[in-house]
Amino acid sequence: MDRRQFLKWGSFLTVTVATGGLTACGGGSDSEPQDTGNPENFSFVHGVASGDPKPDSVVLWTRVEGNNGKRPVVVRLQVSTQPDFPPPSLLVNQPLMARPEWDYTIRNKVTGLTAGTRYYYRFLLGNRPSTVGRTRTAAAAGTPLAQLRIAFVSCQDWNANHWAGMEELVQQDLDFIVHVGDYIYEAVPGGSRAGNVEERHTALQLPNGTVLPDGSVYATTLDDYRFLYRSYRSDPRLQALHAAFPMIAIWDDHEFSDNSWQDRQTYDSDDDLTPRTARRRAANQAWFEYLPADVSLDTDNPSFQNIQIYRSFTFGNLATLLMTDERLYRADHIIPEESTGRAVGSLFFVPAATLAAAEAQKIAAAGNTLTPVSMLGDTQRAWWQDRVGGAATTWKLWGNQVSLLRMQVDVTQAVANLIARALVLANSALSSLQSAIADALASDLRAAKAAGTYANLAYTALRNVLSQAGIDAATFDANIKPFIESRLPAIALLDRFILNADQWDGYNAERKNLVGFLKANNIRNVVGLSGDFHAFFAGQVMDDYDAATPAPVMVDLATAGLSSNSLLSGFRAIVDNDQAFAALRELVYSNVGGAVVNTFDTTLRTFNPWIRHADTNTEGYALVTLTPDKLSCTFHTLKLLDGGTAPAQPATASTKVLEVVAGTADVSVL
Structure with missing residues (x-):
């Protein structure tokens, strides 16, 4: 033989x-x-x-x-x-x-x-x-490499938009593909999906499943999860992509359950009080069966942590790639949904000060350890530090499911800016004072926030600024004050908010620990390859975002969903359908002559100066070329659906090129 x-x-x-x-x-x-x-x-x-x-x-x-x-x-x-x-x-x-x-x-x-x-x-x-x-195969460790070309992708929902980007990716000359999660989506929508997805992706019907109040059905059993993988793999475009290049994949939440942690689901505010061990194990096994990953699954282990998928790779002397698992070991969200009754205020749009105080309290109660506020878990965190600290390559890439960038909005200042602009549009004589008006109004609104009410708000600072333009008290009271108050949000919204506490913003102490490790050990050229958020982002990861002068340590690049709904569409739904947020609509979008204009990108750039590029209304993928001197990343924005048909090739509508020069912790938009 x-x-x-x-x-x-x-x-x-x-x-x-x-x-x-x-x-x-x-x-x-x-x-x-x-x-x-x-x-x-x-x-x-x-x-x-x-x-x-x-x-x-x-x-x-x-x-x-x-x-x-x-x-x-x-x-x-x-x-x-x-x-x-x-x-x-x-x-x-x-x-x-x-x-x-x-x-x-x-x-x-x-x-x-x-x-x-x-x-x-x-x-x-x-x-x-x-x-x-x-x-x-990969180049042997230490082998001099002049170049490495990869793609990284995320969020390929069968039930939203189209998969034409996969056809385009097949035509690239790549060494491998990194998939940072949401390979499948565990819930299939109920009712009609007309206009939301290409017609060749027919509606899926799970063998078992559990029905949610909105009529959608989520995978519950091993048969359900297997059915989803079989359905996704039935598409010849995904088959061609797998046949063309090796893939290095990690899961995010939808391979198990939206916004999940450990074996807990979060569809309702009190869902995560109940372990879903059997469901989590079913999700683990189906992922293991259908993804060609060099990992092991122990079916004799009754725990939901019966698989380890975090792992590392080395490509010559050029790149180390760390793939982390940010769901199976993460602690509960810092502010549990049960305490707020819904995801808003817990996972999304969380007051920054409230989040920080809750995190500090948990750390103190645990004897100043990160265990109850960790995304990676203690063992994986130590592994990450060991691997990134021992990497002998020029670049250290981090296959990281959720963005490391701080994404915050100071609603008080943002609302003041909007009102100042509206005042100037109504009275062009005020144009030279627009910035001063905004800052003065923000000061007055902070006083109202401290008092807990708009009642008896004197607008002292704003009156002083407007007096320079000849606006007296009577004119202010008769015209300006009603104009402003018709545009004010609920006073509870006058705060600095974290947009998404399911991302690293919600696990800030551990992020500071990891970035602090890089800084203390002078580890450079670390770049996160992130996904999950259905938008393109690029920016600096700072040692402490809340410091007076934060210092950049690494870079994060986040790819949009390959086939998903956009981040902008999600926030549009909030400001359009939740009256409490209606006053913030112009921070998300405006309507100019019947056309929707994305203002969300500008809002995020305004309050997050470390963000170098943001595109929140897009689907697409990212191509990365590594050389010893620089990392070049091209974000490919895909064309829209044409009725129920995916766009013809080429599927790319536009590109944005970004560059990270070796030895720096910044990204340039070219």
């Missing part, structure tokens, strides 16, 4: 050695499966995939579909350096077993490969081949 073709069985992640020797994962029988010919009623309908490229190995994946009474099916794997698989070039020609207990998926780690080399692979059912996939 050819030693290269020998394989042990007994575990779902099998291992094949391409060049001599034998290995296995999990032990088992020394006999290999017998190739019994053409398996009945089975075919390849979900494509092939590769992932987790290392200098000497890669994980290969496929699934067979059919029915034979739930018996195992023999599938042969072939790996070659040639796309036509001539027999002399075969490095692997190995029968494998697709087992029903793993939903007939196969995950095989091929070892003994040559670093920095392209390989081709395919699977066979008898003499019927799958699609041919191509993959590439």
Whole structure:
């Protein structure tokens, strides 16, 4: 028997050695499966995939579909350096077993490969081949590399917009793809989705599922999660993307449950009081079955933490990539939803001072440890510090699900700015005083906030400024004061707010700890590759965003959803449908001549000077080129749906190029 073709069985992640020797994962029988010919009623309908490229190995994946009474099916794997698989070039020609207990998926780690080399692979059912996939191993650690080209993507919702960006990505020349989460969305919408998604993505119906008050249904069982992965993988565009490049993937929340933490779901304000261990384990297993990741799952472990997916990669002397898990170990949100009765005030639009005080209280109660306010958990945090501290490469990339950038709005100042602009539009003689008017009004509004009421607000500062323009007390009381008060929000909104406490803004103490570690150890060229927020962002990660003079330490690049609703659309829904926020509408968008104008980008840039680029009304993907001297990132904004049809190629409507020069902690918009 050819030693290269020998394989042990007994575990779902099998291992094949391409060049001599034998290995296995999990032990088992020394006999290999017998190739019994053409398996009945089975075919390849979900494509092939590769992932987790290392200098000497890669994980290969496929699934067979059919029915034979739930018996195992023999599938042969072939790996070659040639796309036509001539027999002399075969490095692997190995029968494998697709087992029903793993939903007939196969995950095989091929070892003994040559670093920095392209390989081709395919699977066979008898003499019927799958699609041919191509993959590439990583350059060996320390190998001088002139360039590395990758894409990073996030949020590919079947139920929103389109997947034309995948077709475009396939045409790129990439070393690998980084997926930072939301590969699937666990909830399928109820009712009609007309106008929201391409017609070729038909409505999905879960085998089981649980119905939410809005009529949508969320995955609950292993069958549900498997159904979602099978559905997503049925699209030939996603299949082509997997066949073209190896993928390094991590999950975010929707692979389990929206805004989740550990094994807790958050659909209702008190949902997370109840563990959902069985549901979390089902989500873990389905992800493990369908993503070609070099990780292990312990089904005998009854915990929901029966899988570890955080891991690291090295690409020559150029880049280290850390992929972190920011859901399975994170503590509850600093302000639980139960305390506010809804997500607003807990996860979204949270008063910054309230959030900071709650975090400090939790830290103090835990003996000044980060455990109750951690996103990574103590063990993973130590691992992150060890890996980034020991990285000997020029660049340290962090595959990070949720943005590290502070995103805040000082509503008091923002409202004052809006009213000042409106006053100037109504009276052009005030144009030279617009800035002074805004600052004076903000001062008056802060006095009202301190008093807890608008009653008896004297507008002392504003009256003084307007008196310079000849506006006397009687004119102010008769005209200016009613004009202002018709535009004031509820006094509770006169505060500085954190937009999203499900991101790193909600785990600020741990963010400061991690960034402080980089600063204390002079670790440079660290760049976050982030997702989740359905918008493009680029900016500086500061050592302490609340300091008088925060110092930049690293850069965060956040990609928009590849196929999602935009961040702007979500905030538009709030200011349009929640009367409490109606007075803030112009901070999000304005209506000019019947056209919607995005003002949200400007609002965010105004109150977050570390943000160098923001585009909150977009879908797309990011391409990154690394050299020893710089990191270049191109955000690709995709065209809109044309009725129910994805746009024709090229799918990109526009691009934005950003650059990080080695040795700096800043990003330039070119």
